[in-house]
Amino acid sequence: MSAITSDMLLQSLANAITLGSLYALVAIGYTMVYGILRLINFAHGEIFMMSMYFAFYFVTAAMLPWYLAFLFAIACTGILGIIIERAAYRPLREAPRISLLISSIGVSYLLQNLAVVLFSGIQKQFPPVAMFQDVITIANVRIQKLSIYVPLITAVLVIVLLYLVNKTKIGMAMRASSKDFETSRLMGINVNRVIAVTFCIGSVLAAVGAIMWGLKYPKIEPYVGTLPGLKCFIAAVIGGIGNIKGAVIGALLLGFIEIFIVLFFPALSGYKDAFAFVALIVILLVRPSGLVGEKIANKV
Amino acid sequence: MSVLTTKGATMRFGGVVAVDDLNIEVERGEIVALIGPNGAGKTTAFNMITGVYTPTEGDVLFNKDGGKDMRTITGKRPDLITKMGIARTFQNIRLFGEMTVLDNVMIAQHLHIKSGLFGAVIGWPRYYKEERRMKDGALALLERVGLLEEAYELSTSLPYGKQRRLEIARALATEPSLLLLDEPAAGMNPTETLELTEFVRQIRDEFDLTVLLIEHHMQIVMDISDRIYVLDFGKTIARGTPEEIQNNERVIEAYLGVADVD
C-alpha cells in the first residue's frame, strides 16, 4: 500500500464533504416523505434523474443561461413531485402500507421507462458551468469550486428547511400530520395539502442535489438515479428516518465512509457501492432507530 | 403452589411507567382478575408475562404444574413461553383474517408438530396422522365453544362475540396450563356476557386450567374471580377477594366516575 500524504487526506476530506452534502439534499426528501407517509419513496431516485434531464434540456435545447435553466429545472421537479404524489400515492391513502411501497416501485419503473422514451437511453453529458467546475488550488490541494459551493448551498438549504419545519405554520402542520392524520384533520389541517407540500420540498431539494451531482459527475442516463437514490435512503436510515438533522448527519457519514475506505483500502474500490448497504445492515441491527432517531415499540 | 409469580415486574416506555413493581401470584386452578381504569397497565402486564415485552425490571416466574421450583420466563420469546404452557387472547382481537375459523384453531396446534416441512409436503404417514389429529382436535374445540357451524367461514366474517370465543378456542388449542384472557366480554352481547362466567369456569375444569383475566365488566369480575388485583397508573393499589375489593376505599376512588363503563 502506498503511503497516504496529508495532501491526499485533505483532498479526500473535501471530496467526502462534497459527496456527503449531495447525499444530504436527496436524503432529506426521503426522510420527509417517510416521516409523513411512512413510505420509502422508491421513486425519489427517479425524480433526481428526471431533474438532471430537465436541467440538461433547459440548457441545451431551450438555450437558457445556466442559472435560469437550473431554476426552471428545479421548479419542474417540484411540480413532478406533486404530480406523482397526486397520481400514485393519494389514491392509496387508505390502502395497506405495502401497496404504497409497491406503487412507488411502479412509479420508479415507469419514470425510468418514460425517460428512455423521452430522452433516449443514450448517455448524455451534463452541460458544464465554468463557475462551478473551475479548479482552484488551496495549500497544495486542487479542488473544484463546486466542492466549496456544494456544502455551502446544502447548509443554507438545510437551515431554511429547519426554519420552515420548526417555525412556520405549514411546518407545524407537517409535524402534526406526521404524528397522526386523523387528529391533524380534526384540528383543521388539510392533510392532503401538507403531503403535497412535503413532496414538493423533497423534490426541490433532490433537484438541487441532482444538478450539483450532474456538475460533478456529468453522465446522465435513465438509471442514473437508482443507486444514489438508494444510498440516500440508507443515509436517512442511518441518521434516523423521519429526522431532518439525522438525514444530514447520516449523509455526511456515508460520504466519509465511501471516500475514506477507498483511500485507505484502494483494493476495495470496486466494492465501493456495497459499503452503503453494509452500513445499512449494520445500523439496522445495532440501532434500528438510527443515530438520532427515537426508539418506537410496537403496541400490542 | 403457584403457577405464576411476578416479582417487582416493571415496564417503562420512555418516561411513562406503564406497570410499576407488579407482584402477583396465581395459584393452580384459580381464576384471578386484573382490573383497573383505562391505561392502568393491565395489557402491558400481560405483554410482560407472555414475552411480548421484556420487563425493564423484575422477574416473571412460571411453573406449569404449580410446583415449588418456578422457572424464570422473563424476556423469553413469546413462542417459547406459549410452548411452556401460557396462552392468551388479545384485547383488540387478533385473528388470522384471511383464514377460516378451523385454520385459525389448527394454527395453534402447529407447535406440537413433529414432522418437518418436507415430510409434510410429501405427505409422510406421520404427518398425515398429525394433520388428522390437529383437525379432529380443532373441530372438537370448535364444537366445545359452539363454533362448529362456522368452521369453514372466514374468521373475520364472524360477529364480534364469536370472534372472542374463537380467540379462546385458539388459545386452548395450544394446550396451556395458564390462560390469559384480555377483556373477553368486550363486544359480547348481554346473553353472551352472562354465559361467559359459566363458560370460563367450565373450561377451567375441563382443561385443568389456571385463569388470569382482565375485565372491565364488574359483574363478571365479581362473579368469576377467586381473587382480584387492582392496578391504577401502573401501581397495584389493592388485592384481595371480590368482597374485599368491593369495599376498598382506594379502588372506589380510582374508579370514581369511571365505574361501570357498560
Added chain:
Amino acid sequence: MSKESKSPYLPATTQKHKGLSRTLSIVVLAAFAVFLYMANSGKILGSYELRIIRLCGVYAIAALSMNLVNGFTGQFSLGQAGFMAIGAYVTSLFIIPTAQKTAMYYVEPIAPWVESLQAPFIVALIIGGLVAALAAFLIGFPVLRLRGDYLAIATLGFSEIIRIFITNMIPITNGSLGLKNIPDTANVWWTTIAVAIVVIFMLRLMKTSYGRSFKAIRDDDVAAEAMGISLFRHKMLSFVIGGFLAGISGGLLASVVGAITPIYFRFTLAYEILLIVVLGGQGSITGSVVGACILTVAREWLRFMDNGFSIGPLTVPPIAGMRMLVFSILLMIIILFYRRGLFGSNEFSWAGLLRVIKSIPQGIKRLFTRKAKAEGGGS
C-alpha cells in the same frame, strides 16, 4: 378426510363440481402437453416463440419464489434478483464446456477450480439452487429480524451486494463481461416440468401446517408468535426455500438466454418479478404463473410499439422504449386500481373462471356508471 366428507358445513358446490373440475383440468393440461410436444419439435412454433414460453416458465418460478416470501409469509423482500444471479452463475459455470470457459476469461485468467467444474444440467441446476439457498440462509440471519419496508431495502441491498461481488470476483465470474456460450439445455420441457414441480410443491406446502403457519405470520405476526410459532424459524424456512427457487429460476434463465452479465440482475429485475406477483395476486400460486405468462407475453407482444403503429387515423412513429413505457403504465393501473391482482389470494378454479365470465357484463356496466359518477362528482 372422513370427518370432512361427513361435515355438513362444507359448501356444497365445491363437492359437486370437484369431479368435473378435475376432468377439465386434466384435459386442458393434457392438451397443453400435446401442444408443447408439437411445438418443441418445431411443428407449430419457431424458436422465438419457444423462447418466450421458456421465459414464461423462468419468470413463473421466480415469481413463485417471491410470492412464497412476500405473498404467503408477508415478508416484503426484494432480494430475488441476487439469488437468481447466484443460481444463474453457479449453474452456468457447471455447464459451460471447459474449453469455452478458458477462452472467455481474458481480463484475468480463470481460477483453476472454477475451470474444472462440470456437471450435468440437472445437477448444476440443483447446485445453483442450493448455493442460492445457502446465501438466503446467511442473509436471513440479519435481515429477517426487520419488518416491512426495512426488510425490503435490506434485501434489495444484499441483492446489490451479491451483484457487486459478482462484478468484482473476476477470476470466478469473469466480472462485468459476464458468461456466454451457456448451453441451451433448458428447453420447453425443462422449464414447464420445473414449473409444474414447483407449483405442485407450493400447492401442497400451503395445505400443510407449515403453509398455514406462514400465512398466520403474514396475517398477524404477534398473534402467530403468541400461538407458539417461532417467527424466525418459519420466516427462515420460507426465505431459504424462496432463495432455492430463485436460484433454480436463475439457472434456467441462464440456459434460456445463453449469456449473462451482472447488469442483468439489477434492481429492475426484482421490480419486474414483484410486478408479476402483484398482477397475479399476492398469495396466489396459480396467479403467479398466469401473471408471469401474461407479462412475459405482453412485453413481447407490445414490441410492435417500438416499430411505430397506427390506431385508425393516428400514426405513432417508431420510438425506442415505447413498449416498456406502455407496459409500465399498464402495471401502474393494476397497482392503483386492481391492488389485489387477478386472483387476489385465491387459486384458479373453473368455477371461479365461470363466475368471472358471468360477471363481465355487470362489471362493464358498473365501470361505466362509476365513470359517470366520477365525472359528475369531480370537483
